[in-house]
Amino acid sequence: MTLSPGTYIIHDTDLDWILSYYTGTDRIGTWQSNGAADQKGWYVKRYPESSMYAIQSIASKKYIPTGLDGTNMRGAEEGDAAVFHLEHQFKDFYLIKSIGTDVYLNHPNVKPNSRDSYYPSSFTKDTPKGCFWRFERISDDAGSSLKPKADNSEPVSSLSVPQPVVDALSSQGSSNLRTDEMHFYTDMLFNMPRTPFIWTQRIAALDWARKLGAPNVPTMESYDEYERRLESALRSKNNTSQNE
Incomplete structure (x- = not known):
């Protein structure tokens, strides 16, 4: 919550x-x-x-x-x-x-x-x-608004969201969905092994991307929708394989 x-x-x-x-x-x-x-x-x-x-x-x-x-x-x-x-x-x-x-x-x-x-x-x-x-x-009073948090420890020009991730998350009904695309994005940010990320870790990854100035950072809602479509595609593929 x-x-x-x-x-x-x-x-x-x-x-x-x-x-x-x-x-x-x-x-x-x-x-x-x-x-x-x-x-x-x-x-x-x-x-x-x-x-x-x-x-x-x-x-x-x-x-x-x-x-x-x-x-x-x-x-x-x-x-x-x-x-x-x-x-x-x-x-x-x-x-x-x-x-x-x-x-x-x-x-x-x-x-x-x-x-x-x-x-x-x-x-x-x-x-x-x-x-x-x-x-x-x-x-509800939270006082004055905060300024966006900037991080000058790394050049922001070298950081961008991989286009396959943006395409996969923004397109509706795409069948070309790969888990590697999402993990590649988080690898790029943290240089971490390609292991499944929990929900809070994904929020942190997105926040860090915004903090570094990456453009077109997807939302958690986009990730959730991405996973729903991925799971649906995998179930469909498994059902097809079982029926063959």
């Missing part, structure tokens, strides 16, 4: 404390609910034509940064904001995964010292139960 952009209160799933950006000392962590201005919530924003998110504090207008070590971490401007996948678990529970680093926003619930009334948040490589967050939707 994809999370719709909007205003959310984000709770940890252990104590039901609230993820907050404490503007007084630039701390990001979880506090008990107290109705303070710092607990107005977060704008959960989605990048255009993407399933990637950034999370902005309503109180400070700062974003969760790419690095978060549990100490007085300052928020980031949009250009330095962490980019997340929100991985749905069940109901309104999600994992908050930082793209490109394979780390998750965690709430270890270990106070830095006995005088502090909050628990610092951090990123962790593992995915323990403590990584779950509950997103309580408040409104």
